[in-house]
Amino acid sequence: MAAALICVISVAVFLQFFVSYCRSVLAVSRKVELSDRVREVSGIANRSVGAEDFSRLVQLVRLCPEQGDDETEIRAVGAYYGLLRIIKYFSTFLIPGFGPWTERERRSCSHFAAVALDRRISYSRDLFTQQVADRT
Amino acid sequence: MLGPFDYALWIVGFLVEIGVVVCVFYRRDLLRYLPLTIYMLCAAFVNCGQYFYVQHFGFTSQQYFYYYYYTESLLTILLFWTIIQFYQQMFREMNVTRYIRGAAVLLLLSTALFSYVVVHENRSHLTTHFVVELGQNLHFVGMVLTYLLWGAILKLRETRTRLIQMVLALGVYFSATACTYALRNLFPVLQPAVLRWVPPIMGVWLPIAWAYTFAKVSEDSRLATARLVARAR
Numbered sequence: 001m002a003a004a005l006i007c008v009i010s011v012a013v014f015l016q017f018f019v020s021y022c023r024s025v026l027a028v029s030r031k032v033e034l035s036d037r038v039r040e041v042s043g044i045a046n047r048s049v050g051a052e053d054f055s056r057l058v059q060l061v062r063l064c065p066e067q068g069d070d071e072t073e074i075r076a077v078g079a080y081y082g083l084l085r086i087i088k089y090f091s092t093f094l095i096p097g098f099g100p101w102t103e104r105e106r107r108s109c110s111h112f113a114a115v116a117l118d119r120r121i122s123y124s125r126d127l128f129t130q131q132v133a134d135r136t
Numbered sequence: 137m138l139g140p141f142d143y144a145l146w147i148v149g150f151l152v153e154i155g156v157v158v159c160v161f162y163r164r165d166l167l168r169y170l171p172l173t174i175y176m177l178c179a180a181f182v183n184c185g186q187y188f189y190v191q192h193f194g195f196t197s198q199q200y201f202y203y204y205y206y207t208e209s210l211l212t213i214l215l216f217w218t219i220i221q222f223y224q225q226m227f228r229e230m231n232v233t234r235y236i237r238g239a240a241v242l243l244l245l246s247t248a249l250f251s252y253v254v255v256h257e258n259r260s261h262l263t264t265h266f267v268v269e270l271g272q273n274l275h276f277v278g279m280v281l282t283y284l285l286w287g288a289i290l291k292l293r294e295t296r297t298r299l300i301q302m303v304l305a306l307g308v309y310f311s312a313t314a315c316t317y318a319l320r321n322l323f324p325v326l327q328p329a330v331l332r333w334v335p336p337i338m339g340v341w342l343p344i345a346w347a348y349t350f351a352k353v354s355e356d357s358r359l360a361t362a363r364l365v366a367r368a369r
Contacts, residue, residue: 003321006276010315013283017307020286021345024301027359028352072344 022080025073026108029115038118049114051106054081057113064120065127074116081109138195145336146183152343153180159350168225171217172302176343178214182207205267208335212274215306216243219281222303226288272317279310297357298349305345312338 039045042057049057058078084102091098156176160169186204193199220240224233250273285303294300316334320327 003272003318006272007315007318007322010276010279010311010318013279014308014311014315017282017286017304017311021301021304021308024297024304024359028297028357072348 019080019083022076023105023108025077026105026112029112030108032115032118034111034114035118038114038121041121042114042117044114049107049110051103051110054106054110054113057110057117061113061117061120064117064124066120070116070119074113077109077112081106084109138190142336145340146187149336149340149343150180150183152340152347153177153183156343156347156350159347163350163355165350165355169221171214171221172346175211175214175218176346179211179339179343182211202267205271209267209270209274212271212278215278216240216281219278219285219306222285222299222306223288225299226285226292226294268317268320272314272321275310275314275317279307279314282307282310295358296355297359298353298355300359301349301353302346305342305349308345309338309342312341 034044034049036045042053042060044050044053058074061074084106087098088102088106091102153176157173157180160166160173160176166173185207186200189197189200189203217240220236223236223240227233227236282303286307288294289300289303313335316331316338320331
């Protein structure tokens with residue numbers, strides 16, 4: 001009985017902590033403006049980042065050389081995005097009020113992925129510049 | 137038998153724990169995060185000890201089993217000290233440090249007394265069930281303490297990003313581990329295939345999340361907590 005109670009409470013608390021943690025990571029990137037370069041590369045030059053852009057942006061992130069310090073954040077936000085997709089799916093039938101909220105959150109995840117892509121592109125350019133400088 | 141993933145988790149965990157200690161020293165935050173640093177150092181030593189026990193006695197040995205669960209319990213008690221230090225940081229301006237210390241001592245004494253009573257009653261059969269039960273209770277207490285701290289952060293509108301992220305990471309760790317222990321108590325059959333992976337992954341999660349916070353978030357960084365509370369409108 002006690003174990004069952006602990007299990008139920010822990011799952012509820014875990015979800016709350018996990019969502020808040022991901023939101024705290026996303027909040028930091030939300031303040032960052034996207035560069036024209038990343039908008040052009042990801043095909044969002046004339047519009048804002050959409051909720052459905054996340055997977056494509058993460059694929060682009062994977063094409064860039066790893067910076068080494070953002071992989072955990074990307075995975076955590078990827079898990080959060082997956083959770084949001086599940087919530088969106090069920091909320092369509094059960095709690096329609098959650099729809100706009102999940103949409104906003106998924107857009108934040110996409111913005112986070114775009115910021116990560118921007119950072120990695122800058123890193124790749126720095127690497128390239130450094131290699132050219134070493135050769136000359 | 138242990139596979140490459142187990143060893144990878146082990147090595148990554150050890151390196152990140154040392155990484156957190158290096159970050160604290162590099163940022164000259166040792167006094168501010170002393171309990172956390174001691175916890176990370178002890179966790180790194182326990183990792184080395186686990187490797188020694190696996191090499192000498194084997195992964196399925198009784199020696200490794202008891203070493204794992206009892207050091208885990210001791211580390212959890214050390215983690216309580218870290219939580220108490222977060223409480224002190226949180227209520228620093230309210231001059232209630234004295235009361236927090238008193239409450240902390242009381243809590244530790246009660247935990248020790250409770251553990252003693254449980255051990256005394258189970259001394260004839262200190263079995264697998266007992267160590268799992270103890271681990272579950274300790275992690276549940278940790279989760280409750282972290283949840284109360286998170287409640288205080290929201291209520292007092294705390295804005296220090298570093299403190300917020302560290303408390304949230306701790307909450308994820310405690311709740312996931314408490315849930316795993318409870319599931320193990322309820323469904324022991326799930327342990328070999330599924331549940332055995334969760335504590336090592338969470339053991340790596342906590343130092344990684346803290347290392348990220350130390351490396352990326354400055355002490356002066358601020359964040360509105362209202363943004364973190366999920367509300368559907």
